[in-house]
Amino acid sequence: MAQSYESIFDAMMLYRSLVERDVFTVREGLTKQQETVIVGIALCEPISSGKLANYLSLPPQNVSRNVIDLEAQGLVTREADPKNRRQVILTLSEKGRQFISVHRSKAHDKLDESLSVLGDDERALLVDASRVAANLLRKTLEKSFRASRGIS
Numbered sequence: 001m002a003q004s005y006e007s008i009f010d011a012m013m014l015y016r017s018l019v020e021r022d023v024f025t026v027r028e029g030l031t032k033q034q035e036t037v038i039v040g041i042a043l044c045e046p047i048s049s050g051k052l053a054n055y056l057s058l059p060p061q062n063v064s065r066n067v068i069d070l071e072a073q074g075l076v077t078r079e080a081d082p083k084n085r086r087q088v089i090l091t092l093s094e095k096g097r098q099f100i101s102v103h104r105s106k107a108h109d110k111l112d113e114s115l116s117v118l119g120d121d122e123r124a125l126l127v128d129a130s131r132v133a134a135n136l137l138r139k140t141l142e143k144s145f146r147a148s149r150g151i152s
Contacts, residue, residue, distance in 0.1 A: 030070075033058070035103075037066040038075055038092070042100045045091045048081065052090060055141070075099055 030038065040056045041047060049067060053060040067090060070076040075096035081087040092100065115123055 031066075033062060034066050034070055037063060038070055038096060038100065039103075041076060041090050042092055042096075046089045048087045049078075049090055050087065070096070 053063040
């Protein structure tokens with residue numbers, strides 16, 4: 001089993017290295033942090049800026065600054081939370097949804113190019129394993145978020 005864990009660790013480290021080198025990034029005129037924020041909103045919307053900062057492990061002031069810039073570009077909307085007027089709820093605008101759609105399509109093209117070295121069976125196996133990994137990472141992130149908030 002230790003060898004399996006080593007393979008998982010290796011995959012995580014290699015993926016991190018690829019992300020840090022922007023191999024799958026399609027920035028489209030945004031800064032790296034703006035891209036991180038808009039993708040985070042796309043994955044979690046509607047979400048408060050505080051929760052987004054925790055989710056992305058970014059300082060709240062960085063998230064706020066980037067949200068202001070994204071809103072100025074018409075990609076994000078901010079609205080007061082009807083349940084707590086002190087909080088701001090973030091969502092993508094229609095332009096933001098179109099941006100994410102194009103972003104995903106271009107990122108998929110880059111990924112498809114990278115995966116072209118695999119056979120059909122290997123690609124199918126990788127897709128299945130990726131679903132399991134994404135589910136595990138999502139649960140781990142949620143658990144970490146709850147723990148940071150003192151929620152069990």
